[in-house]
Each structure stands twice: as C-alpha cells, then as structure tokens.
Amino acid sequence: MMTRYSFKTGECLRLDGIDYRISQVNSDILELTSFGDGSLSLRNVEDLLSQYANGQLMFVQPTKLDKEQVQAEDRAVVDRGLADFPEKIQRLALRKFKFLREICPDGRMSVPRALLSDLLRGVWDKLDPEIRGERPPCVASFYEWRRSWVWADFDVRALIDKWELRGKKPSLLPDKLVELIDEGIEKVYLTPQRESLREVRDWVQHEIEKENRRRAPEDALPRATGRMLRRAISRIDRFAILKTRYGERYAQGATRIYGKGPVCTRPLERVEVDHTPLDILVIDSSTGLLLGRPWITVMIDAYSRMIIGIHISFRKPSVRSVLRCLKHAILPKTYVKERFPNVSGEWAAYGLIDQLVCDNGLEFHAQDLEAACAELGIHVIYCPTRAPQMKGRIERVLKTLNYGLVHLQPGTTFAKYDKRHAYDSERTAVLTLKALEEIIHRWIVDVYSVTFHRGIQATPKQKWEEGVAKFPRRLPPSTDVVNVYLGNSAKRKLNKNGIEVHALQYASPALQELRRRRGDIEVTVRNDPDNLGSIFVFDEEAKQYIEAKCTLPEYADGITAEQHAWIRSKARKEYGVSPLPLALLAAKSALRDDTTRLIQECYPTKKRPKPGKPAIDDREALMQREEARQGQLPLEPEMEPGEASGMPDTSLNDEPDIPLFPVRRGTIPPSAARGFN
Template sequence: MDIRALIDKWELRGQRPRADYPEALRELINNGIEKVYLTEQRESKVALRDWINARIKKANLARPPEEALPDVSMRLVNRFLDQYERYYVLKRRYGARIAAQQLTMFGKGPECTRPLQRVEVDNTPLDVLVIDEATRLVLGRPWITAMIDRYSRMVVGFYVSFRKPSVQSVLRCFRHAMLPKTYMREKYPEIKGDWPCFGLIELIVCDNGLEFHAKDLEAACADIGTHLLYCQPRTPHLKGVIERFLKTLNYNFLHFVPGTTYSTYAKRLNYDSVAKAALTLGELQQMLHKWIVEVYGATYHRGINAAPLQRWSEGMESDPPEIAPDPQRLKVYLGQVETRQLDRNGVQLNNLQYTSVALQRIRGDKDSVEVTVRFDPDDLGVVHVLDPERKEYVVASCTTPDVANGLTIEQNTLITRKAKADYAALPLHDAKLAAKMELREFGESLMQTRISPKSRGKKQRSAVKEALRQHAEASPTIADPNPTLPSTETSFADFTASWLANQELSNYDVECRPMQTRESKE
C-alpha cells in the first residue's frame, strides 16, 4: 500500500483562485475592505462591492482603455474576505468581546456533587399578560425571580410580582427556596406531586444587577452562611442553567397559555394578547407550581441523564444538604436592613413607631443610639433590632398594631401617598398655606416699622425740641416787668417736666419719663 494515498490534497480541490489580478485592483479591494467593511459601521458586502466599483470607474478615467480595471463581483469580494481570519473580522466589526463569544467553545461548566452546592438565580419578564381578579382589566406582564439547583437542574424556589427586579423579590425567592413547600397540599390540592426541594444553600451565583449587590442580600447571606458569587459582566454562560430554564419556561409553557405575548413580534403576528388574556396572578402561580413539579421536574434532562426530581432524590440519599434555620430566624435574616436612631420614642421606620422593653435596655441612659433594624416587607407589625452588646435580635412591636399587622411595605407606601394626596386636596390645606403666607407678610411689615435702639434716643430728643419750638411759636409772649427766673437747675427741670406732662404727645415717638433731679453742690 502506498502511504501517499492518505494525503488529503486539499490544494487540488475545487477551482483554484486566480493570482493574476492587477496589483491596482488588489490594492483597491483591500482598501475597500479596510475602510468600508472592517469598521464599526458594519456596512454590508454589497456596499463594499459598490464602493470598490465606484473607485474602479474613477481610476479608469486616468488609464488607457486597454489597461482599464474590470468591475468586481460578489464572488470576488467573498474570495478576498475569506483570506481574513474570522476573529479579526468580528473584532473589527463588533469588538473583542463579541468576537470571543462567537468563537469561544463553552464546556459543561462546573460539576456539582450534591444538592444545593451551587444555586443560580436570575429574573425575567414572563411572556404572558395577567388580568386583575376583580376588574378583569389587563395589568401587564409580571416578573419572575427563580433559583435553580445546578446539581439536579431542579427549581428550588421562585417569586412572581408585577414590580421590576429588586432586592425584595430576591429575598422572597431566597426564603421560598430554603423553606419546605408544605403549603402546597392546602393551597393547591389538585397538584398531586411533591416539591421536596429545601435546605441551606451553599453558594448563590448571580449577575451584576443592582438587586444582587444590595446590602440586604449581602447581610442575609452573611448571617445565614451562604456565599455569593458574582459573574463577570456580560457573561451569561457562567450561569447557563438558569438562563436555559427561563427560556424553557417561556417557550415550552407560557407560549401555550391564553394571553401569551410570545418572545418576538414576528412570532406573535396577528395574535391579540390583550383580548385573549384570561389568567389572574393567583391562577398563574398555581399553574407555575403544577408545571414545575409535574412537568418540568418529571422531564428527562440530557445534561444529567435523568429527570430533575429523580436526580434530587438521589442526591438527598447520598449527601443531603443542611437544614435551613427555622422559619422565624429565617424571617429575621432575610428581612430588609435599615439603620435608625433609637431614642425615647423608640424606633421610627416607614412612618410607623416601634417600642418594647428590650429597646429600653439597649438605649440605656443615652439620649439616642444608632441601631440596625431588620423588618419583613410582607408584615410591618414587628421589627427586629440588633442588640450591639449581645449580638442578637430583639423584637419591637408597632404602637398601632391594628394598622401595621399584616401590612406590606407596598401597601404602606400606597396608603401614605394617598393620605398626603387626600390632605392636599382638602380646603384646609389651602387655608393653611394662606395663613402661613399672611404670617410671613405680617412679620416682614413689623420688621420694616421697627425702630432700632440706637436711633430711638435721637428721635426722642428731636421730637421734644420740635414740640418745644411749636409751643413757643403758638404761645403769645408777655413781658413780665419782674420776671422770676429759676435760680437753680432743679427748678428748671421741674418746669420742663411739668410742661411735658401737660402736652399731647401721642403723635410723637417719644417716651415720657420722670426726670431725676440732682442736688446742688451749693
């Protein structure tokens, strides 16, 4: 056997590219590729061909007819483009990150050996419209925050809300993931399957959304003993399990539900999502529970060669996770964190006041002390205050339990906002503003007419002189043949004081004070 028969001889395959193109034509084509195609404008190959042909026509004006350059075709343009490395082309047109994503091969990712060793979390809007239970009006697309166990590919918890992703939705999903789902039997008796996923999560993998960098989540993980791992920006493949699940949830389930919005307009076409919307939020949550437990959890997953529920059961037998803290402690750890001043009125939070005997012990004999407060956003009836000395949380109850018990933070915000709006609409509010303006104007007028202490003495002296002058002009002068003049300073002072006492000085800004006489030295 001739071993040369194993040579592939790729160079002999197909039509060989021509190498006898004029140098001027090669230069024009390469110039066009650099200036038109390999730019951030990302112009098309057709635009590149037209640019080259336009330059060829311009160059032919200065060349003899026998040396005219021929127009290029799309096939020739593609031949020249094939000589460039694909990474170089993608990098010039889209950037290094996109080029790496397009050409990098991704493996299976980290392997896990037990349940809850690595849990991935993310959120997305659901491709379905939800209506209000009472009015039957369309409310919009809700958001879902979900956690999935990488070992078993089983969903361990989720939270659905109309609010955009926030730390509250993440904490509620976190709590749902770690606690047993014992409520299902009573709340959803038609669901025959079990959802056995609960326990202490060792590691949570998330992206760099603001809701995952919140201090409340970091404090909760530190208290519980769960580690947080943030993926690099724009690297969804580092948590590909949750990304794939959210796509499966929309494509394999919600796109077949009445009122679906589909993922793109091209798929929706003439489907009227608003007219066909029929699910309330409660009905959607019921369907999600049933689909996760009885459909997704029982479907064969080729990534683990088993169904998620089957893999979870195997892991629980070989290496079960630790039990999460009891629900009451977990409720404290997963509450929102705020810093407040503790004074003789207790703690003020969300326009509510909280007091207890334990708070007095923390405050001691100080006027106020800064404390860390945790509260459950689903129930503002009580808060938990951290004792800085004992390093434990104490309970403080709201001074208005009939209002705060069972009140959510969203309801409290709406109530406060409505109360302010109702007060602003009352005539009392306008009357108060008018009264405050009148008081301000009255005060300003008093300041303008006020006489300073420095100028008061001068005005009094000038007023007395003017009164004496007017009195002298008004009184007739009678010559006394034997005038009796005051011989002493005391008699003249008495005369002046008696005269001033008899005058009408209401029109003068003066003060009449009894004059003190000085005894003569003689």
C-alpha cells in the same frame, strides 16, 4: 487500511508532547531515545499501553518528525478517513483494494507479469457487479496501485483518486487589480459602518476606471466582479472580519464554542439566580383592570437543575426581590398544599446555599444582599460583565418558563411584538396574580421537576433526591434567623413610645427592659417586609436580637410593606379630596382672627403688660382651681387602645392607660406610676 504500529525497534511515538524513537526492546522493557535532547529512558510496555489508552501516547511517522514542533493541543488531530470522501470515490478505492488483497496481500508479486492479465479478469468475475466496474483493470494500472499502496504502508487512503484537485487552473489577476480589491475591502468593507459588497465593488470599479485612464487599452484592468471580492474575503480570517465590523465582543461570541459549565458534586453547592419579565398581562381580581407584566426572580440548583426558589412581583428587580427569593429558596415549601390544593406533587427543594451565582446587576451588588449572604455563610459569585453563558442554566430555565408555559396562557404577549400578529393580548388577559402564581407552582412541581433533562440524564426531582440522600440539606437554627438576616435593616430611635417603623409603633417587655437599662438610644432594627407584625431590635450588650410586636397586631400581622405603603397613600389621597382639609384651614384662620380681635379690644393702643406673679400660697390655689376646671371640660370621648384615634397603644402587661396630657406631681395614681419603672 490505515498504517499499523507496534512496540518494536525503530518505531516513533509521541508521549506527553515529547517525540521518542524505540532504540531497543528487551522483553517488556523499552529503551526510548528522545529526539529533543537525545536522552535515554526505560519504559514498561504495560505503562505505555495504559498511556496509549488514555490518549497520552500516539505513534507518529518518521517523516512528520522533521516538521516544526506545535502545541500539544494542535497535535491531537486525526487525518480524514475513507468514509469522509464521496461515495463514488469510496467505491473506486475499495475496488482497487480488493484487487490488491486478492493478488498481493503482503505487497509482494507471486505471479509473473504475463499471467497477471488473466488473474485480474478472474478476480473481476468474482467481485460484486456494483464495485468491480465495467471491465478489469489493465496491468499497468494495477502496478501503479501496488506501488502507491506499498509506499504508504498499506494505507487504503493511498488508493483514493485525487478528484478534489481537478478543475481549471484559476487565472491569475493582475497585481494592480488585486491591490485595488484588497484596498477596497479594507477601506469600505472592514469598517464599523458594515457596508455591503456592492459598495465595495463600486469603489473598486471607480478606482479601476481611474487607473485605466493612465494605461494603454491593451493593458487595461478587467472589471471587478462579486466573485473576485468573495474570493478575496474568504482568505481573511473570519474573526478579524467580525471584530472589525461588529466589535470584539460580538466576534468572540460568534466564534466561541461553549463547553460544559462548572461541575457540581452535590445539591445546593452552586445556585444561579436571575430575573425576567413574564410575557403575560395580569388583571386586577376585583376591578378586572390590566395591571401589566409581572417580574419573576428564579433560583436553580446547578447540580440537579431543580428550581429551589421564586418570587413574583410587579416591581422591577431590586435587592428586596433577591432577598425574598433567597428566603423562599432556604425555607421549606410547606405552604404549597394549603395555598394551591391543585398541586399534586411536593416541592422538596430547600436548604442553605453554598454559592450564589449572579450577574453584575445593581441589585446583586447591594450591601444588604452581601451582608445577608455573609451572615448565612453564602458565597456570592459575580459573573464577568456581558457573559450570560457563565450562568447558562438559569438563562435556559427562564426561557423554558416563558416559552413552555407563559406563552400558552391567555393574555400572553409572546417574546416579541412581531410574534403576536393578530393576537390581542389585552382583550384575552384573564389571569390574576394569584392564578398566575398557582399555574407557575403547578408547572414547577408537576411538570418541570419530573421532565427528563438530557443535561443530567434524569429528571430534576430524581437527581435532587439522589443528591440529598448522600448530602443532607442544612437549615438555619430557626425561621427567625432567616427573617432577621434577610430583612430590611435600619437605624431607629428607642423612646417612650417604643420604636417606629413604617409609621407603626412597636413595643414589648424586652424592649422596655432595654430602655430601662440604656435609655433613649439609637438601635439597629430589622424587619421582615412580608410581615410587619413584628420587628427585631439588636441589643448591643447581649449581642443578640430581641423581638418587638406591633401595637396594632390586628392590622399589621401578615401585611407586607408594599401593602401598608399603599394603604397609607390611599388614606392620604382620600383625606385630600374630602372636606376635612378645607374645614381645618377655615378653623385655623378663624382662630387666628379671633385672637387678633381680642388683643386689639383689650390693648388697642399699648403693648400687653407683663403679668404679675401671685404669692406662693395664692399660686398653688389658682393651679388647683384651673386643674379642676380642666377636668370639667368635655375634651375627647374615651377610646379603647388601638382605635381610629390614630394613637398607638403603649400599655404593656395590661397596665392602666397613662394620661396623654401633662399631669402635675402628686396626681398620678400609684398603679399608673408603676408603668414608668
């Protein structure tokens, strides 16, 4: 039974780190005297009880008030109880306690010493055989129990046998041997080389041999043993050992206790993002060739643990991966049922984010990401360097994704190479990128979001729905805003051909109106890398973006920047291996040879004379004749706008085509002339 306290005169208590003594009790008002400065204060009993229940007040024994003051967090300790001792010690202490409670419950002896022996036997007969022991205790032992119990304010722990202090007294080592052991630990063990205890023992033993040569045989030092070394090392602080051998960062991680992360009060208040390579090999859908391991970028809501955005790609993490994942997180996932009909649930996680938590990767420090988040009102938070625990939720879900889903699929590479054993990842790989995306979508919607999460004591879907019921999700004015702010930004020249981006031409009536007002200027262009069908051009006068469509909509609509780059690269490679480049070089060489021959035949010995100028009337007649001849030449077959000629369609509003070759003034049809207005 531990010590009991009450609000009475003379009791000592500790309130908010300050020690007091109750000097006077007047009904429900207590007069407290501070041990520090002797000041007096009046406190209400109800207020003190409330502070006691909140852990701000604790009773202390007067003997402990003389010790050196310690910090408040160090004072909040509780001594070990009876249950913390071995079962046999508990049983013996309870045996003593039962004898004392039966004979002298208040500590006062009410029977004479001569009758105590018979009374002890009577109590012994009534006790449980498992507790009472083989025979009743003697009178002397009982009096000793009673004295310890009363002096400890009837605390049952005073009856515990001090068995933990038993044992042979350790023999003291010679001072010189202790000095050599400490020196060996410091020079050999506490080093970045991390040498073993065996090396320490060998070093110490060598020093002992050298020392014994100078000593008499009867004063020789004993051999150093591993037990001596381990006992000496146990006296050193563990953090100091880890810091010296492995570095301060490792020591902090090995000795740190990770508490609960930042508390969130609503969905999308704090979203964590990170990348990881998926532990699986993906094949090409048409050829069946191995394409490698894809990367995935994931965003998770810290409030509900709901995954709100993903992006899967074969390219390593970049700012484009983050922006695409952010776009996926903001916009509603209405495509799921259409693209993946096997997904039975709904992915209802979307909306603007308040805080985006990321690490210090280069892609997260990119200017495009910071500018896009600033325009959307998203605050980017960077965790300290090498501190993944600051965004532990995303680290945990990425591990769950790999271990709980990807490692169960054919073609998995597992987390480490040595975990594969005889499993052939390349031979068993059968999943395409589209199939992998469908599996991940099904896992997120139908498995992860409806699985009980012990961190939030609910499923992520339930927690999300509870949060959005109180705090509705917020969306941008339109998807164009997301496409503009989260797209690629660049400077381009506006000219008569419109604007060229990714070797594609873009034009629109609004863009033509901008050129009519401003002329050929440099403008800011934003485009969605997931859809090259249109771009957005910033009009500095109107302070807004205008849209321009690609002149090849049948090609550009829905195509990504990566797909377009691959198509162009493939076209260049196919052209390079075809006979066309060789024929082009031969034609250019033959044309140069013919030109040189004509010059030599006409003017073999002197320079070509300067041509004369005809009269004004004759000059106009000659021009008319040359233009008539030019019109009779079969230059090129007529093509529809946008065909394989490679020339983009620059016509707007169904106007007639403008000739691509120079035309003299007065020869342009009136309908075509309107195209320049």
